[in-house]
Amino acid sequence: KDLPKNPSRLFGWVFPYYVVLFLVMGIYFVKHMNSASFNNVPAIYTDSLIVSADVEMKKGGIMPAIDLGIISNPNADLIGQGKTLFQTNCSSCHGTEGKGDGVAAAALTPKPRNFHETEGWTNGRTFTDLYNTLEKGVPNTGMIAYEFIPAKDRIAIIQYLRTFTDFPKVSDQEIAKLDENFSFSKGVATASNITLEMATKKIAEEANPKFELSNMIEKINQLNDKNIVELFNNYSLDKEKVFAVFNRDYLKSNNVDLFIDRLIASPSANGFKPSIVELPREQIIQLFNVLVKAVS
Structure with a gap:
């Protein structure tokens, strides 16, 4: 009876409904916001199973013997040579005067060493400490090894x-x-480095010089069980690597458990796609038996 006389009271009844309605609409809006609404780019995840660190190629040689006298009694020529090398290799971080104020210093944490200071040295200030720092670097800093x-x-x-x-x-x-x-007075022989891919192929070639990839693939494709043929073809990332690694690591031992453990730990190192780890154990065992017949 009071509503016709006081219509404003109707607002008191309707207001809670509007609050709930706006709240529901707000939640719906937030839940359905996309990456563009947040002004960011969705993260792109890399499959870590197919990423592997490699070794940089390096030609070895013989480092000539060193006169130990240059350690205790350096001459002006040696110090001048050191200055040139310092400006080339060290000044970008440590500064031209070795005060830790190089152009790259601002981006480094911790800051580069100020060689004029005597406190706070990570590895120490003796000649041996300095040489070890150049030899090994300083972990968790911008100081790399200069070996x-x-x-x-x-x-x-x-x-x-x-x-x-x-x-x-x-x-x-x-x-x-x-x-x-460090055998300064004798000279040091440094070994050459090759990439992991080159090393893998070289080991495979040495293990089986007459390795015929086409013959292995043909043996598998001629199997009556087309499911296992399809399984091999679908999950092989590098067929040559599959046969080479299997021949080298698993054929003689005939150890299926070892094969499965290593396959799950690192599919790409065995020549297979990462998705092979999703296969049931029974199918992996079938694949192992087929590879034994193909490589034998």
């Missing part, structure tokens, strides 16, 4: 940066220990 620089050049860099301030003196015992560890 690819000849030993004499590394010594030259150290002798130059030792001119910035007072460093611990180098004793005869320290020089003898350095020579024992």
